[in-house]
Amino acid sequence: MNRRNFLKNTGCLAIGFSLNGSFIDAPAPLFQELPQSIKRHPNINAWLEVLANGQIRIFTGKLELGQGIGTAIAQVAAEELDFPIKSVEVVLADTARTPDEGYTVGSGSIEQSAMAVRYAAAAARQKLLELASHQLSIPIDQLTITDGKICTLSGDRAVTFYQLLNGKQITDKVQSPVILKPKDKYKLVGKAIPRNELYRMVRGDEYYVQDLRFPGMVYASIVRPPAYEAKLLQLDEKALLKSNPGVLKTVVNGNFVGIIAREEYQAIKAQRWLQQNSKWSAGTRLPAGTDLIAYLKSLPEQPDEPGIKGTMPGDDANWIKAQYFKPYHMHASIGPSCALAIYDNGQLHVWSHSQGIYPLRNSLSKLLQLPTEKIHITGVPGSGCYGHNGADDVAADVALLAMAYPGKHIKLQWTRADEHAWEPYGSAMIMEAAAVLDSSGKISSWKYDLWSDTHSIRPGGEANNLISAQSLATPFKAKQGHGGGAARNSEPYYTIPNQLIKAHIFQGPLRASALRSLGAYANVFAIESFMDELAEKAGKDPFTFRLAHLSDDRAKAVIRKVQEITANVTLPANTGLGIAFSRYKNSASYCAVAAQVFVQPEKGTIQVQKMWAAIDSGEVINTDGVINQTEGGMIQSASWTLMEQVKYDAQHITSRDWASYPIMRFDQVPEVEVVVIAQPNEKAMGAGEAAQGPAAAAIANAVYKACGKRIRHLPILDHLMKS
Amino acid sequence: MNTTIQLQVNGKKHTVEADPATPLLYVLRNQLALNGPKYGCGLQQCGACMVLLNGKAEPSCMLPVAAVKDKDIITLEGLVKPDNTLHPVQQAFVEEQAAQCGYCMNGMVISAVALLNEKSQPNDAEIRAGLQRALCRCGTHSRIIKAVKSAAAKQQGK
DSSP: OOHHHHHHHIIIIITTOOSSSOOTTSOOOSOOOOOHHHHHSOBGGGTEEEOTTSOEEEEOSSOOSSSOHHHHHHHHHHHHHTOOGGGEEEEOOBTTTSOOOOOSOTTOHIIIIIHHHHHHHHHHHHHHHHHHHHHHTOOGGGEEEETTEEEETTSSOEEEHHHHHTTOOOOOBOOSSOOOOOGGGOSSTTBOOOOTHHHHHHHTOSOSGGGOOOTTOEEEEEEOOSSTTOOEEEEOHHHHHHHOTTEEEEEEETTEEEEEESSHHHHHHHHHHHHHHEEEOOOOOOOTTSOHHHHHHHSOOBOOOOEEESOOOOTTSOOEEEEEEEOOBOOOOSSOOEEEEEEETTEEEEEEOOSOHHHHHHHHHHHHTOOGGGEEEEEOOOSOOSBSOSHHHHHHHHHHHHHHSTTSOEEEEOOHHHHHHHSOBBOOEEEEEEEEEOTTSOEEEEEEEEEEOOSOOOOTTOSTTSHHHHHSSSOOOOOOOSSSSTTTTOSOSSOOSEEEEEEEEOOOSSOBOOBTTTTHHHHHHHHHHHHHHHHHHHTOOHHHHHHHTOOOHHHHHHHHHHHHHTTTOOOOTTEEEEEEEEEGGGTSOEEEEEEEEEEETTTTEEEEEEEEEEEEOSSOSBHHHHHHHHHHHHHHHHHHHHHOOOOBOSSSBOOOSTTTSOOOOTTTOOEEEEEEOOOTTSOOOOOTTTTHHHHHHHHHHHHHHHHSOOOOBSSHHHHHHHO | OOEEEEEEETTEEEEEEEOTTSBHHHIIIIISOOOSSOOSOSSSSSOTTEEEETTEEEEOSSSBGGGGTTSEEEOHHHHSOTTSOOOHHHHHHHHTTOOSSOTTHHHHHHHHHHHHHHOSSOOHHHHHHHHTTOOOSSOOHHHHHHHHHHHHHHHHHO
């Protein structure tokens, strides 16, 4: 623990907190930085309401994406208020109800929203105790909170939160210092509290945006161009209506084509009919058949300043070099994107699984030229997205249709091909690493170049990057962000005196945006593969070599933990064990991964048999949440690494279904084991993306150990066959 | 052209007006307001739309509704017992917390119920084979396998 954290923790927490509910005598914390979300939304009632039915309602600006944020938030609120967790209701992102917390991204929901709720709930607790003291005329230090009621220490008098407030809410601002519950008194935080929504999911209760139904609801479909930038030349609406009973309206605006039908199957059939019976220009040709690496390196690049540390030796030094590659990957959500909308009485209401409903509202405002106060967006969970998939685009599509067909709820469910062919992919990346080892076998110099498209074209309050906006008769022009996370984890976390790191940001042929961990996946894959190559040159084992280059004890601890849990693994013939490490963003969770892989290169078979992870995410709110995210991260990354790449021909994407974009199925999925190193006194750090990079490199390193083939270009299966 | 079709879903008879070529999935979701079967691909590749047809797990997304008139159709909703308790497989998925986003859960539960109907004590390889048609993108496979094992163990204990 560093000194600042030490002061922060002991100063405000340990001192003066007795068994009773009052910590009014506690000295003010010596240092306390309020969470950013609290600074933006300081009123307690923005986060918390006391309800007449005996419940507490908590508001979060984040959306449930399968990461369990609702449960984690309920835990921290119930904890600070000593309130029964079953009586805590969590309201997810809604532009009419919840704080604007931007996007649910970057593993930031615990750090931002859960911490905001913690401070709001703690401030509410203090206020409730003060009110109770006043109403009951009992000194505050004679009061305690048990099971959601404020009681006297003797237990003879008790009052509920609702009785105290008498229907009012706590409108006070959360002000520093907030006295938080000491962590050694926690009963809920740090525990594996089960997620209630699984009960709803498993029964088939209404839960997803796909499950929403309204009286008189109609169904829509979208006809996309056959290529990026293709222009609509001919569309015969009369013929469409004649051949497709049930079609209520076609909406054609430039190259945006939507169909509204009475029944869902009619909308789908009409989409198929139009795909066959409309004429489009050729659009932008894709570089099919050319070497993608050479092509991407030939593209113009945005100017970028390299990161420099120390002084670089010249070309005559004994440089060890390697080039790595990652193709375009899909989010490939199991449920394609979906949204509902109705435009009625001048108000537009949208139901969306977007990761950022407030930014989306601003984007829709610009797209539709409708003031934001006329737009209400309710966040409703969809299928897991793992980043910027089609969620925002489908919401914009259906909003355009709702404006053209007012008074009815419209549901737009993208098809599998809509999602596969039009979602923004995780960019292809090229990574070139070079290093010099000193006489003791340590890395003295490190050069690293990466080539990538942007990793974020999220709408961000603008209309420009929505597919439909670019399709209109008066189109919005696409905006490319600068890098947008391409360089994430491009700086090694190791102590290396001389470093030169440069990002070459191009605008690539395919639509690209944020996919889980952004550039970190490819950068960590490259760095951690290269670390194993260097370890071999230095004559060191992969654990020792990494540990020798680390100064952070928490980083060393996760690596040693993985070493410990794999120490007794026996490796039969054709089997290898590989490891890798990274600290996500170089500032968040520490994660080390080991993979055991069976390889038969001559047959082209590879089986990732087992994967282990040790993760330190600082303070853990929900242990099972961290384990689940890390297990899932390893399996998803194993799928990316082994087998995934977006394919295309000269016209457009050809990976349009699960046969042309296979992902891991049960026969290929490894066993997984996760050890969480909890650090209750450290900052809580998101865990959802930490495993992506290390899992990839651990597999590549294991393949090398198993068969002696160093696979530097992904997907491994493809290149194992070629090698 | 719409025709009147009789269906047997979750133990009840239903009469629907539908184009006989309409895939069963849309009839179940939009006309019978069932949420269990999900749209995933419409291509019988992902398993999100699985239902039990006479006890066997089958994707419903390409199956014309007219072809299942005389079949016994069960969805997630129909696995819940009249006293509102969960089917042992459903219960095991909740206990093992075998989901992240949960969108694939329908296909997983339906496949697992069909598997256990056929083979009450499947081994690891048989469980994987039984779930092979259902895709999960969150990577919760290991939990799903545990849940199926746990449901099988509990059924044996009875």
